[in-house]
Amino acid sequence: MIRVTHKYREHAGGSKFYETVLFEDLGGGPSVLVKRFGKVAQRCGGGQYKIENYNNRAEAVEADSKIWKEKGKPKEYSGPAALTHGFGLFSGGVSSEYSNKSALFRDTAGHYADDEGAANTIIDFLNLAATSNDPQPKPIVAWKPTETEDFGSW
Numbered sequence: 001m002i003r004v005t006h007k008y009r010e011h012a013g014g015s016k017f018y019e020t021v022l023f024e025d026l027g028g029g030p031s032v033l034v035k036r037f038g039k040v041a042q043r044c045g046g047g048q049y050k051i052e053n054y055n056n057r058a059e060a061v062e063a064d065s066k067i068w069k070e071k072g073k074p075k076e077y078s079g080p081a082a083l084t085h086g087f088g089l090f091s092g093g094v095s096s097e098y099s100n101k102s103a104l105f106r107d108t109a110g111h112y113a114d115d116e117g118a119a120n121t122i123i124d125f126l127n128l129a130a131t132s133n134d135p136q137p138k139p140i141v142a143w144k145p146t147e148t149e150d151f152g153s154w
Contacts (some may be wrong), residue, residue, distance in 0.1 A: 001024070002023055002024065002025055002126060003022075003023075003024050003026055003103050004021060004022070004023050004104075005020075005022045005023075005024070005064075006020075006022075007019065007020045007021075007022075007064070007068060008043075009071060009077035009078060010077065010078055011076065011077055011078070012075050012076060012077065012078055014040065015039060015040060016037065016038065016039055016040060017037065017038065017039075017042075017043050017047070018035075018036075018037045018067075018071055018077055019035070019036045019037065019038050019043075020033060020034065020035055020036075020064050020067060020068070021033075021034045021036070021111070022060060022061070022064045023060075023122055023126060024057045024060055024061060025057050025126065026057065028056050028057050028058070028059075029056065029057070029126075029127075030053065030054065030055060030056070030125055030126060030127065031053075031054045031056065031057045031059070031060035031061075031126075032051060032052065032053055032054070032060065032121075032122050032125055032126060033051075033052045033054065033060045033063050033064055034049055034050070034051050034052070034112075034118070034122065035049060035050045035052070036048065036049040036050075037049075037091075045071075045110075045111070045112065045113035046113060049112060049118065051118060051121050051122065052123045056121070063116070066076075066092075074076065081138055101123055102124060105119045105120075105123055106121075108122055108123070
């Protein structure tokens with residue numbers, strides 16, 4: 001099973017944002033961490049991003065935790081902000097499941113400003129089944145922490 005976790009913060013000064021989307025294989029397989037950052041005005045599909053591939057879930061989770069430990073320092077990045085696009089649409093801990101590659105591709109490409117290269121890179125590294133008709137597609141769960149969750153617990 002693949003879980004997609006979205007974390008987003010705006011800088012204390014209010015001019016820039018930082019976001020991570022973690023695609024983790026709960027079975028311990030390859031996982032992907034996407035870091036995106038830029039000016040707050042670019043948060044809906046803009047900014048710059050970097051895709052990092054990891055051989056296993058533990059490495060990806062550790063990298064994500066390290067980022068947010070650093071970003072959580074005083075006068076750095078504030079609490080979560082509501083997003084109106086892509087993976088930020090998941091609120092209140094509500095999960096959304098993807099049963100095939102095309103659904104994840106659509107949402108991933110939309111989140112990264114219709115950049116099919118980003119979506120293809122993520123999906124290919126995760127080695128997901130192409131369609132829901134494949135014998136055993138990996139289910140994907142997208143999740144965003146609620147605003148009441150403790151920033152330090154990430």
